[in-house]
Amino acid sequence: xxxxxxxxxxxxxxxxxxxxxxxxxxxxxxxxxxxxxxxxxxxxxxxxxxxxxxxxxxxxxxxxxxxxxxxxxxxxxxxxxxxxxxxxxxxxxxxxxxxxxxxxxxxxxxxxxxxxxxxxxxxxxxxxxxxxxxxxxxxxxxxxxxxxxxxxxxxxxxxxxxxxxxxxxxxxxxxxxxxxxxxxxxxxxxxxxxxxxxxxxxxxxxxxxxxxxxxxxxxxxxxxxxxxxxxxxxxxxxxxxxxxxxxxxxxxxxxxxxxxxxxxxxxxxxxxxxxxxxxxxxxxxxxxxxxxxxxxxxxxxxxxxxxxxxxxxxxxxxxxxxxxxxxxxxxxxxxxxxxxxxxxxxxxxxxxxxxxxxxxxxxxxxxxxxxxxxxxxxxxxxxxxxxxxxxxxxxxxxxxxxxxxxxxxxxxxxxxxxxxxxxxxxxxxxxxxxxxxxxxxxxxxxxxxxxxxxxxxxxxxxxxxxxxxxxxxxxxxxxxxxxx
Amino acid sequence: xxxxxxxxxxxxxxxxxxxxxxxxxxxxxxxxxxxxxxxxxxxxxxxxxxxxxxxxxxxxxxxxxxxxxxxxxxxxxxxxxxxxxxxxxxxxxxxxxxxxxxxxxxxxxxxxxxxxxxxxxxxxxxxxxxxxxxxxxxxxxxxxxxxxxxxxxxxxxxxxxxxxxxxxxxxxxxxxxxxxxxxxxxxxxxxxxxxxxxxxxxxxxxxxxxxxxxxxxxxxxxxxxxxxxxxxxxxxxxxxxxxxxxxxxxxxxxxxxxxxxxxxxxxxxxxxxxxxxxxxxxxxxxxxxxxxxxxxxxxxxxxxxxxxxxxxxxxxxxxxxxxxxxxxxxxxxxxxxxxxxxxxxxxxxxxxxxxxxxxxxxxxxxxxxxxxxxxxxxxxxxxxxxxxxxxxxxxxxxxxxxxxxxxxxxxxxxxxxxxxxxxxxxxxxxxxxxxxxxxxxxxxxxxxxxxxxxxxxxxxxxxxxxxx
Numbered sequence: 001x002x003x004x005x006x007x008x009x010x011x012x013x014x015x016x017x018x019x020x021x022x023x024x025x026x027x028x029x030x031x032x033x034x035x036x037x038x039x040x041x042x043x044x045x046x047x048x049x050x051x052x053x054x055x056x057x058x059x060x061x062x063x064x065x066x067x068x069x070x071x072x073x074x075x076x077x078x079x080x081x082x083x084x085x086x087x088x089x090x091x092x093x094x095x096x097x098x099x100x101x102x103x104x105x106x107x108x109x110x111x112x113x114x115x116x117x118x119x120x121x122x123x124x125x126x127x128x129x130x131x132x133x134x135x136x137x138x139x140x141x142x143x144x145x146x147x148x149x150x151x152x153x154x155x156x157x158x159x160x161x162x163x164x165x166x167x168x169x170x171x172x173x174x175x176x177x178x179x180x181x182x183x184x185x186x187x188x189x190x191x192x193x194x195x196x197x198x199x200x201x202x203x204x205x206x207x208x209x210x211x212x213x214x215x216x217x218x219x220x221x222x223x224x225x226x227x228x229x230x231x232x233x234x235x236x237x238x239x240x241x242x243x244x245x246x247x248x249x250x251x252x253x254x255x256x257x258x259x260x261x262x263x264x265x266x267x268x269x270x271x272x273x274x275x276x277x278x279x280x281x282x283x284x285x286x287x288x289x290x291x292x293x294x295x296x297x298x299x300x301x302x303x304x305x306x307x308x309x310x311x312x313x314x315x316x317x318x319x320x321x322x323x324x325x326x327x328x329x330x331x332x333x334x335x336x337x338x339x340x341x342x343x344x345x346x347x348x349x350x351x352x353x354x355x356x357x358x359x360x361x362x363x364x365x366x367x368x369x370x371x372x373x374x375x376x377x378x379x380x381x382x383x384x385x386x387x388x389x390x391x392x393x394x395x396x397x398x399x400x401x402x403x404x405x406x407x408x409x410x411x412x413x414x415x416x417x418x419x420x421x422x423x424x425x426x427x428x429x430x431x432x433x434x435x436x437x438x439x440x441x442x443x444x445x446x447x448x449x450x451x452x453x454x455x456x457x458x459x460x461x462x463x464x465x466x467x468x469x470x471x472x473x474x475x476x477x478x479x480x481x482x483x484x
Numbered sequence: 485x486x487x488x489x490x491x492x493x494x495x496x497x498x499x500x501x502x503x504x505x506x507x508x509x510x511x512x513x514x515x516x517x518x519x520x521x522x523x524x525x526x527x528x529x530x531x532x533x534x535x536x537x538x539x540x541x542x543x544x545x546x547x548x549x550x551x552x553x554x555x556x557x558x559x560x561x562x563x564x565x566x567x568x569x570x571x572x573x574x575x576x577x578x579x580x581x582x583x584x585x586x587x588x589x590x591x592x593x594x595x596x597x598x599x600x601x602x603x604x605x606x607x608x609x610x611x612x613x614x615x616x617x618x619x620x621x622x623x624x625x626x627x628x629x630x631x632x633x634x635x636x637x638x639x640x641x642x643x644x645x646x647x648x649x650x651x652x653x654x655x656x657x658x659x660x661x662x663x664x665x666x667x668x669x670x671x672x673x674x675x676x677x678x679x680x681x682x683x684x685x686x687x688x689x690x691x692x693x694x695x696x697x698x699x700x701x702x703x704x705x706x707x708x709x710x711x712x713x714x715x716x717x718x719x720x721x722x723x724x725x726x727x728x729x730x731x732x733x734x735x736x737x738x739x740x741x742x743x744x745x746x747x748x749x750x751x752x753x754x755x756x757x758x759x760x761x762x763x764x765x766x767x768x769x770x771x772x773x774x775x776x777x778x779x780x781x782x783x784x785x786x787x788x789x790x791x792x793x794x795x796x797x798x799x800x801x802x803x804x805x806x807x808x809x810x811x812x813x814x815x816x817x818x819x820x821x822x823x824x825x826x827x828x829x830x831x832x833x834x835x836x837x838x839x840x841x842x843x844x845x846x847x848x849x850x851x852x853x854x855x856x857x858x859x860x861x862x863x864x865x866x867x868x869x870x871x872x873x874x875x876x877x878x879x880x881x882x883x884x885x886x887x888x889x890x891x892x893x894x895x896x897x898x899x900x901x902x903x904x905x906x907x908x909x910x911x912x913x914x915x916x917x918x919x920x921x922x923x924x925x926x927x928x929x930x931x932x933x934x935x936x937x938x939x940x941x942x943x944x945x946x947x948x949x950x951x952x
Binding site for chain 2: 356371388391397399401405409450
């Protein structure tokens with residue numbers, strides 16, 4: 001990092017999906033933030049590289065209300081759900097505004113998201129009109145999970161590979177701009193539709209659309225949210241909560257040669273680091289919706305700035321320098337090295353004595369983090385450890401009084417002041433890892449609230465790398481060096 | 485017993501205005517955000533540091549989850565006066581002082597504010613206290629005094645099914661929670677609200693009833709199996725200086741003129757008997773009660789208010805936040821000074837002779853041990869004032885029991901076994917200030933709880949013997 005040269009990483013996207021160019025990979029996904037031209041122009045002013053227009057099709061009537069969210073730990077909108085349909089504006093209005101946006105913002109990508117009834121003429125018509133209006137590309141919405149699917153569109157198409165392929169082929173018969181197929185995650189294996197899109201000669205994919213969800217139930221009215229006059233309907237789930245699911249699906253598509261196409265990644269992207277992860281798994285652009293709905297268009301400033309700063313630190317000059325680098329770091333479980341071992345190590349200077357690692361290991365893992373820094377009795381070679389409840393009862397029953405005088409306060413200072421002994425925390429509250437028993441599961445490092453307090457350290461097993469696949473096939477190669 | 489314990493009390497509007505609360509309570513959203521900062525430590529140090537061992541992470545997680553009723557219930561299980569404690573506990577040396585966040589260079593979780601949030605909701609809903617065990621047990625206990633120790637003991641025993649009677653010499657129950665805590669920390673009405681909940685569990689209250697004669701003591705012993713003494717400390721010590729008894733005592737001309745001890749002042753303004761003060765006031769001492777009295781004098785209108793202390797600013801026995809509070813209220817301090825004589829001034833005020841001193845021999849500040857101060861020559865001066873407020877420690881009133889029941893008393897404190905509150909007499913238990921010499925409200929509550937368990941254990945073992 002320290003010796004990183006001073007250069008400005010280039011975020012330009014060139015020739016994505018065979019022809020889309022834009023100043024950066026950050027697109028607004030097809031959703032309320034891209035409802036009209038005025039919004040999209042403001043978004044481009046804020047710095048977005050592209051926008052996928054709110055899905056254009058025969059205008060719909062929406063309901064009130066439409067959204068619901070999952071709050072977590074006092075934070076709003078960890079997960080977000082909607083039952084809003086496609087654009088409720090006339091097709092002509094949307095197309096006229098596309099023309100106007102493209103005229104004023106030629107450098108930014110405007111993608112028309114499309115959804116019409118499943119007949120060839122209807123698709124031919126909307127594709128021609130969208131391209132005539134000036135769209136840089138098309139995104140076929142085969143993913144909308146609610147409402148439209150009941151009318152034979154959206155995910156009703158995206159869940160049947162044959163339909164998806166057929167409509168893609170219809171579109172490709174007339175399309176002159178790149179065609180992206182937007183995939184629904186509400187299917188057993190997303191690759192089946194990705195393969196169908198590829199067979200239908202799609203130029204690229206967008207993944208993932210929203211996940212079927214009921215976000216929660218109002219415990220007063222007993223009606224799930226969002227409440228539409230006493231009833232609800234399943235919606236599409238998105239926001240930070242869905243990112244891990246999206247990453248997995250993106251990786252599975254990009255690792256499958258029959259599926260892999262230029263991909264626009266979608267799913268819970270809120271920050272530059274989320275975007276970097278999708279690009280590392282092969283995405284050429286990324287799409288954002290919930291974060292923009294939460295905080296407005298200006299979040300793109302840090303997304304671009306943060307991505308550039310990370311790229312500079314890593315020495316990546318362009319997006320292509322790192323795109324896809326992590327795809328092959330995911331493998332099937334059977335190809336993992338069974339002889340790689342790590343163990344938990346607690347930094348005693350950093351430990352604050354919350355003992356969450358202890359109880360997590362005790363109740364949720366493998367009982368090898370102990371609160372016994374003052375060594376206890378043994379039975380043969382086995383150490384005897386007091387169980388957590390006995391710790392709890394013993395300390396709870398201790399007679400405690402308020403230190404009233406200054407002398408008492410100084411005597412109990414150990415409890416309150418940071419400066420005493422070699423550790424900031426009393427030794428009795430610093431847990432001990434039994435490293436011979438530790439299985440290296442990571443749970444303690446996941447629960448530890450202090451950055452870098454618990455680290456997982458590799459311990460050499462002295463054994464050659466061996467995978468489960470090799471073990472059952474008897475093809476272990478002892479001479480092969482261990483790959484980290 | 486049908487009327488509420490607070491029926492004789494109504495809040496004086498002028499006092500409410502002059503002693504408005506120091507902190508406004510947390511909003512619901514702020515409470516949820518703050519509760520989510522809590523790490524939920526295993527065997528949490530905050531819980532251990534609380535003398536009543538409130539399950540702090542347990543109630544905080546309930547606030548976070550939206551289970552506010554459960555939070556209040558969790559708190560009340562450990563401490564029936566948790567509302568008061570959330571206002572008056574010196575949490576910086578207790579739960580919040582023990583918070584692991586200190587070691588992470590982050591502010592501790594605001595445990596007191598969260599506890600208050602839960603308890604305010606608990607009281608607002610009119611939730612009853614813990615249900616009383618049934619069947620009732622044939623155990624009759626008198627709790628003498630109605631301060632925190634007695635109330636905690638009574639509530640705990642009642643919960644086990646015992647028949648409990650609280651006997652209080654004053655017209656309102658609650659002891660120092662009602663009469664002795666600065667109004668801006670704990671309003672009298674809030675203290676009475678907590679006592680009322682205890683009464684509703686079936687604890688009997690006999691108010692304005694003092695135990696002062698051997699006949700009364702004998703009657704008590706006849707009626708009850710065990711007696712818990714939660715009588716607190718007696719009157720404030722006098723200044724013990726020449727001229728004291730000849731000087732104007734408060735109440736002769738008016739309540740606020742003359743020598744007026746700190747607890748008298750606090751209880752008088754809390755009950756609306758004093759609503760204003762004027763002129764110069766000297767407070768002798770620098771403990772927490774002295775500071776409460778000094779701030780009260782300021783807020784009632786006295787000016788200047790000067791605190792006189794025989795040691796220096798590093799040795800005040802008040803907590804740092806109390807000390808800082810007094811300075812913010814405009815109280816001034818005279819360090820290393822002792823009053824040596826007092827007399828009536830010609831203009832009707834008081835003249836206090838003050839001597840500068842320095843520590844001799846044992847220079848360590850330790851209230852438990854007598855210490856010596858040497859006068860500094862030629863440092864004597866006189867200060868004129870309208871009121872002198874002695875607030876230099878308190879002395880227990882336990883003479884009766886010492887004389888007639890041979891209950892051992894040492895350094896003015898009733899001798900008890902720490903874990904059970906048992907005195908040297910098998911039927912008498914004690915806790916709170918009369919046993920611990922004057923500590924915090926939460927310590928008195930813990931004493932009361934332990935004594936209840938001690939009494940119950942004694943009762944059970946006696947019952948076993950009877951069955952054999």
